[in-house]
Amino acid sequence: MNVNMKKISQKDYRFGRYIQKIRQSKNVTQEELAEKIGTSQTWIAYIETGRNRPNIKMLEKIAKVLGVKAKDLIPF
Secondary structure: OOOOOOOOOHHHHHHHHHHHHHHHHOOOOHHHHHHHHOOOHHHHHHHHOOOOOOOHHHHHHHHHHHOOOHHHHOOO
8 A cells, every 4th residue: 555645535535526426417528627627637536536625716617617606516
């Protein structure tokens, strides 16, 4: 096991899966979302698996692309 890997919390995992569900319901690929917000597909994948969290500015960009409010991306 890589000692640099952070433990993924349940909250981060649920958050990422929720964003993934919304993205998929809008028929937007990870690649399309990444391109539209100026990041990489890998970064989007890390968010969706709970390995990364977007800051508020990136959350707002994701929400805009997906056509929802930023607060609607937070399932808790």
